[in-house]
Amino acid sequence: MTRLAVWSPLPPSPSGIADYVAESLPALGPLFDVVTVSEDPGTTPPEADLHLYHLGNSPAHGFVYRAARARPGVAFLHDWSLHHLVLHETVERGDVSGYLREMRRAYGETGAFVGRQVARALGGDLLPALFPLNDRVLEGSLGVVTLSAQTAARVARRLPGRPRLHLPHHLSLPVEPPPARADSRTHLGLPADAFVVTAPGLATVNKRLDAAVRVMARLRADHPEALLVVAGASDPRLPLEAWASAAGLGDGLRVTGRLPLDDFERHLAAADVVLALRFPSHGEMSGAVVRALGVGRPVLVSAGSAAADEFPEGVVVPIDPGPREEAELEAFLRHLHGSPALRETIGTLASVHVRENHGLLATAETLAGFLRAVEAGQAPALAALQADRTDEGGLLGYLMEEVRWGARDLGLVDVRLGLEGLLEPLARGPR
Amino acid sequence: MKTVLVCAAQAPFVTGGAEILVSELRANLERRGFRADVAAVPFKWYPVSELVRQALAWRLLDVTESGGLRVDLVIPTKFPSFLVRHPRKVAWLFHQHREAYDLFGTPYCSFQDTPEDVQIRDAIQAMDTAALTECRSVYTISRNVAERLRKYNGLHGESLYPPPHHLGRYRTESYGDYLFYAGRLDRLKRLDLAVDAMQRVRSGARLKIAGAGPLAEELRKQIEGLGVADRVELVGFVSADELIALYAGARAAYYAPLNEDYGYVTVEAFLSRKPVVTTTDAGGVLEFVTAGETGVVAEPTPEAIAHAIDTLWSWPEARLREMGEAGYARVADISWDAVIDRLTESIR
Numbered sequence: 001m002t003r004l005a006v007w008s009p010l011p012p013s014p015s016g017i018a019d020y021v022a023e024s025l026p027a028l029g030p031l032f033d034v035v036t037v038s039e040d041p042g043t044t045p046p047e048a049d050l051h052l053y054h055l056g057n058s059p060a061h062g063f064v065y066r067a068a069r070a071r072p073g074v075a076f077l078h079d080w081s082l083h084h085l086v087l088h089e090t091v092e093r094g095d096v097s098g099y100l101r102e103m104r105r106a107y108g109e110t111g112a113f114v115g116r117q118v119a120r121a122l123g124g125d126l127l128p129a130l131f132p133l134n135d136r137v138l139e140g141s142l143g144v145v146t147l148s149a150q151t152a153a154r155v156a157r158r159l160p161g162r163p164r165l166h167l168p169h170h171l172s173l174p175v176e177p178p179p180a181r182a183d184s185r186t187h188l189g190l191p192a193d194a195f196v197v198t199a200p201g202l203a204t205v206n207k208r209l210d211a212a213v214r215v216m217a218r219l220r221a222d223h224p225e226a227l228l229v230v231a232g233a234s235d236p237r238l239p240l241e242a243w244a245s246a247a248g249l250g251d252g253l254r255v256t257g258r259l260p261l262d263d264f265e266r267h268l269a270a271a272d273v274v275l276a277l278r279f280p281s282h283g284e285m286s287g288a289v290v291r292a293l294g295v296g297r298p299v300l301v302s303a304g305s306a307a308a309d310e311f312p313e314g315v316v317v318p319i320d321p322g323p324r325e326e327a328e329l330e331a332f333l334r335h336l337h338g339s340p341a342l343r344e345t346i347g348t349l350a351s352v353h354v355r356e357n358h359g360l361l362a363t364a365e366t367l368a369g370f371l372r373a374v375e376a377g378q379a380p381a382l383a384a385l386q387a388d389r390t391d392e393g394g395l396l397g398y399l400m401e402e403v404r405w406g407a408r409d410l411g412l413v414d415v416r417l418g419l420e421g422l423l424e425p426l427a428r429g430p431r
Numbered sequence: 432m433k434t435v436l437v438c439a440a441q442a443p444f445v446t447g448g449a450e451i452l453v454s455e456l457r458a459n460l461e462r463r464g465f466r467a468d469v470a471a472v473p474f475k476w477y478p479v480s481e482l483v484r485q486a487l488a489w490r491l492l493d494v495t496e497s498g499g500l501r502v503d504l505v506i507p508t509k510f511p512s513f514l515v516r517h518p519r520k521v522a523w524l525f526h527q528h529r530e531a532y533d534l535f536g537t538p539y540c541s542f543q544d545t546p547e548d549v550q551i552r553d554a555i556q557a558m559d560t561a562a563l564t565e566c567r568s569v570y571t572i573s574r575n576v577a578e579r580l581r582k583y584n585g586l587h588g589e590s591l592y593p594p595p596h597h598l599g600r601y602r603t604e605s606y607g608d609y610l611f612y613a614g615r616l617d618r619l620k621r622l623d624l625a626v627d628a629m630q631r632v633r634s635g636a637r638l639k640i641a642g643a644g645p646l647a648e649e650l651r652k653q654i655e656g657l658g659v660a661d662r663v664e665l666v667g668f669v670s671a672d673e674l675i676a677l678y679a680g681a682r683a684a685y686y687a688p689l690n691e692d693y694g695y696v697t698v699e700a701f702l703s704r705k706p707v708v709t710t711t712d713a714g715g716v717l718e719f720v721t722a723g724e725t726g727v728v729a730e731p732t733p734e735a736i737a738h739a740i741d742t743l744w745s746w747p748e749a750r751l752r753e754m755g756e757a758g759y760a761r762v763a764d765i766s767w768d769a770v771i772d773r774l775t776e777s778i779r
Contacts, residue, residue: 097545097546097547100547109481398483399483403484403490405484406484423490426558426561427557
């Protein structure tokens, strides 16, 4: 049986990816001899026939990123952008030069310019999203798994010949069948007759909660039973209370803090509408969205995000993240508020869709098939990767990277350039 | 017929001394019976971060033959053309990328003191050393360029002076009331120093500056600001005939760039039998100018230069003529035949 090393943070790491991997392991268990690596193994990485690297855009994945760069394996990209992760691995460890090198390597002079701004904390949220910094792991991978069609298409453009898999995000519900709305509300202490709009998961700045708070305040002015529930922890830098106070939402906002998975599911079940906006999107596929769809609730997502592209319209409700975002969100919420039947219809469509296409066992089988195919072609792929690797600390590696940049810019990632013979004499110095 | 390919790095739309030199090298190779051509690859020297990438373009080219015609000899000229690969490579080095060498750390350098820029500087130096080591011979356009090569790359270069553009046409008519400069108006030529000095001269000397370049407007403002418009004239771009006439009528030439590679102005002035005013840090110029014999050499300050000019103006014409003749003798043997003989030695 293939020995598969699965690299990822695992619970209690506060990461959706940790939960995802923990849910998938029991399904992969019968298919592989699985060894998990949930923290930096130092100098003794596990022996394995194949390595599977779960990569997300957060510092928790630093050890996975380093391992993926050190030895080729299958990169499981949960986020398209790894910018924050790379930033953490470099700038936040005092290596600004390393970060600037990565930015320039990937994006040329524009990258170096933007990198200098971001390194000085002047990049805001949008710039990192535009420079995903995922080239290293993509180029060094034997294959790539993504959870959205959007990200898979990007991988295909970057690495046309590399094995890739668009794997539907599995549906995993700790309470199955899902609890009824009324029961969930009783369990959670939410009012039975409230119009509950739930924003699940860690509340961060790109989840558009400032807009949601203002919209909910206006809705609540007309419908005092409206309630916004943030079902998860909140980024301490996010002034949720101040926003609520300024908008007049007052006690119409509840923030639960981090939840155990069963209560997290109950909050989704207790909702009338689930709000999963995300802008800018880093190409991530939200597990909370899949769960919300699985419990049969209408989910509002940001148009253009991975979730909006992944599911047919009608299964999710896209909201344009542009200047009309707030007005559009308000219109949809008012409409859904006034139409319980429509909420029910969308919720039912959603539940049917994810149960047919996102089953845990089926997705594990799909992944296993892909991993076996990659393993079968591993030897020549490894040899090709190895042939094009050079010690980047040395002059030869530096010169080769300089020329490869032009090739990468033309999409020639997998083309052997035969540079070594041309450049080695320059790097060798005088004879 | 032997084939020779001259390799040139060229900034498109910019024609300066190096481009003229390349074109004349080709013409003189043909005159001497070689089949010659020029391979020019565009080069942009900024931003610093792109330098190595631009330079490596040369390394990817195969110039050993063209359309079935073997290339017998390649002659790279300036950075980064000498990175080209060829079994018979004879460099005639106009200059290296000086910002990575003697100008590094000076106000004339766009490199920053950062690990990235230092890495680029080190890479350029290492590549240069390796690529020039591949050459059968390395010639330089001056002893100054050869000295830099020795100092920074540990390599030997033999100086081979290029003749100026209008060789055979320079003449002298009189020792008039003006100093003359002809060339590009850029910062390294330090014409600002000359303009500043002109405010301090007492002898009635005037300065005529011919040429164009990025510093023209700045110089114009400096001239107006210092109130020396009556004694400093920007004559702009001049024709070959006008240039020769301006040299012919000048009392002396002014040429005080910072550590110049070679300096056509000196050679042109000497061929016009005129002394040269220069400075102690002018580099290649000092290979020709000897203080009191072929010109005057001042410290690079406006006061010292003004004093040197006044001294020159105090001398009788006979002395100026004597210095001009000494200068002429110093450059009389600079010829294209000497250059071609040395560069093509390995294929003749």
